[in-house]
Amino acid sequence: MSLASRIESLVIRVAQEFIDVRAKTGNLAQLATTDKSNLVAAINELKYAVTATSGIDDGQVSTSTTYSSSKIVDLLDTLKAEILGGADAAYDTLLEIQELLTSGSTGLDALLAAVNNRVRFDAAQALTSEEQAQVRSNIGAIASSDVGDPETDFSAVFEAALA
Template identity: 45%
Template sequence: MTLQERLSGLITAIGTDIKALFTRAIPAGGTTGQALRKSSGSDYATEWYTPSVGVQIDDAAASGTKTYSSNKIESVATAAANNAKNEILNGAGAAYDTLSELQALLQGQDSSVTALTTAINNRVRYDAAQTLSTVQITQACANIGLGEPDTNLASLYTTAKA
């Protein structure tokens, strides 16, 4: 059985369970603007209700009951993107902060590129078919966190939910 067939079996089993859960989890009814909430401490006890307060905007502090304005959200997202860029570049100067500048730098490093190419050719490909031994397949799966490639995932799931 291939990994794709095992994953397909697992997904089918999970999908069946999710459909069954939705019939218990979301009650029928409700109208535009209503929200779903717990009506008591009993299992599956929910009800539709109309919230009495609209959304409040507060740019001063994060909150579980209020939201930032779109301007504040944009500024926070932009700052996060800039921080990520700075972290990725790790202080690289302006001469090396684009892909074309990095390409020019690498083209001047032919021996390093040759060594890198050799190392890449010893890796598992994703752009072309490749013949691997059972040992190589098992090692590749372990390296990328898939574990044992012949595990019957649907069987594990069925056992776990029993």
């Protein structure tokens, strides 16, 4: 079964669920909100209640409050200091560390060669067909030839399933 066929089956199944959801919107009278006219109104009521609540508490960690922005900045500054651990100013940024590593100094050429022999996601890369097959095998991907018809109109399939 091609990927397109499987997606078509999924779309039909999702459409069946949509039909069921439309039939079962729930009993609005059971909402724990004042406005029970519709779900959007009830959600908006909750949003306004949450927005109106002041939840800043610099004194304790809690799931119902937050720190002030100045407390958050202080914590981030402390974390940065802990991460850097007193590193010399020449090595306290990722760019400086990158420049040190790419200079090939202190025997890091082998490490850089190993890193360069990896699949990139930040730039284009030329791979042989064997390398491509190995990459697909490693990550559980399929070849584009195994996908099926990429021009399948899944919206049309969905609409037909809703009918």
